[in-house]
Amino acid sequence: MGDHGHHHTHVHGHDGHDDHGHERGAQGQPGGTSRRALLGAAAGGMLFMAAAPGSARAATTGTAATGSSAAQAAGGASRASLITQGTTLVHADLHNHTAMSDGDGDPALAFASMRSAGLDVAALTDHSGVFTIGGLSSSEWKRTATLADAANVPGVYTAIRGFEWTHALLGHANVWFSDSYVDMSLAPGMGAFFDWLDDKEAVAGFNHPGREELRFNEFRHHAAVHDRMVSLEMFNRTDDYLFEGWSSGMSSPLVTCLNAGWRTGLTGVTDEHGTDWGFPEGKGRSGLWVTENTRAGVLEAMRARRFFATRVSGLRLDATAAGVRMGGQLPLTSGDVRFRVDLDRGAEWTGKPLNIQVLRPGSAAPDVVDVITTTAGRISEFTVPLDTADGNWVVLRVSDPAQANGSPGPAGHACNDWGVAYSSPWWLQG
Structure with a gap:
């Protein structure tokens, strides 16, 4: 881990967040009983019970499940950022399967299940x-x-059609907002896949990076689709992919991807293959900051990399660096950068100790140049010196220091604790 200059940290308490948390077991740990809802009819005006370990709460679901009503159904923090304006948080799961490929579930039930679980944005990606x-x-x-068209309610619930291009050795890639799909008969390798993607208006992302051994030809950069490859999965199912393959001598997929020149935001997904889409606690999901909850609004946020990865429901994470939101570019060669982080999960996490780790490029694992101690339900502000000589990206990782990373990296690495969330990167533009 690299050395770092002095920083100054200020942690501010605040009022005004929604207190709609549900109990999810001790300190929100992964696993255990899932938040399986007692699903009623999906018709407007019917009641459903959002059941969680130790609690049950009723909420009305009409045609609109937005704002505080959706937050109440899903639990967690309110959807308004305390540090930026003009966007609203939506909870999303952009990677799901059905019986149309290798999943178990009836595809006709998937979108309704994810909406009932409190998600605002959902995609099927067989x-x-x-x-x-x-x-x-x-x-x-x-x-x-x-x-997707039948489930989509502009302004309320965004349902998206996608697919997962699948290569057993190179890796898997999700594609969203495409009118057509491609398989290995026409795109048998990365170059052919990128050539196909270059001809579309779609966006795509690298899935469970490093699970397949060739890792997208070690993330070899393809300039033509630089802007279309918008995401890298950091949480897939219950796994943190920061150190995927480390125990076998591989480098961090995050470091390898971003050092190769890709400008991907960071996502979490359930990669659901079962029948309870949206409900299991502890699986990955994403938070997108949208100007409107529509397909156009979601696509704009994805293109802007204005999203974060997590594997806990109801989390709100917003962050700025020198006033620039996550996913943006910092007009900086070197100097001190002031970060502001809005981190909340509602009443049940208020005061929960968390770390914010500042990740910078390393050769095989990310360098952690600072660790800021904070608690959920507060705004954190801190200053970190950054220099393009040390690499052109920076990521914030939120972690729970009381739990261990199930896939640790180098001995003593600061990220060997349990990952709660990742911001999308910022890129330094000297």
């Missing part, structure tokens, strides 16, 4: 076929669009 058993057919691709 595998494309050829070398994938049970991959999408053209009729199933059309059916995915029909199901």
Whole structure:
């Protein structure tokens, strides 16, 4: 880990956040009983019970499940940032499967399940076929669009059709907002996939990076789709991918991807293959800061990398560096950068001790140049010296110091504790 200059930290308490938390077991730990809801009819005006370990709470679901009503249904913090204006937080799961590929569930139930779970944005991304058993057919691709269109309620709930390009050795990549899909018959390698993507208006992301051994040809950069590759999964199911493959001698996928020149935001996903889409606690999900909860609004936020990865429900994370929001560019060669972080999860996490780790490029693992101690439910402000000579990106990782990382990196590394969330990166532009 690199040395760092002095920083000054100020942690401010605040009032005014919604207290709609549900109990999820001790300190929100992963695993245990899932927040399986007692689903009632999805018709407007019906009641459903959002059940969680030790609690049950009723909420009305009409045609609108936005703002505080959705926050109450899902638990957690309110959707308004305390440090920026003009956008609203939406909770999203952008990676899900059904029986149309290798999942177990009826695709007709998936979007309703995710909406009932309190998600605001959901995507179905079944595998494309050829070398994938049970991959999408053209009729199933059309059916995915029909199901998404039927579930989509602009301003309330955004349902998206996508697919997962699948290569057993190179890796898997999700594609969203495309009118067509591609499989290995037409895109058998990374170059062919990127050539196909370059011809579309779609956006895409690197899935569970490092699970497949060639790791997208070690994330070799492809300039033509630089802007279209918008995401890197840091949480997939219950796993933190920061040190994926480290025990086998591999470098951090985060470091390898960003050092290769990609400008991906960071996401969490459930990669759900079961039948309880949206409900299990402890699986990945994403928070997007949108100007409106519509397909156009979600696509704009994805293109701007204005989102974060987490694996706890109801989390609000907003962050600025020198006034620039996560996912943006810092007009800086070197100097002190002031960060502001709004971190909240509602009443049940108020006062919970957390760390904010400042990640910078390393050769194999990220350098942690600062660790700021804070508590949930507060705004944290701190200053960190940054220099493009040390690399052009910076990421904030929120962690729970009381729990261990199930996939640790180098001995003594500051990120060997349990990851709660990742901001999308900032990029320094000297």
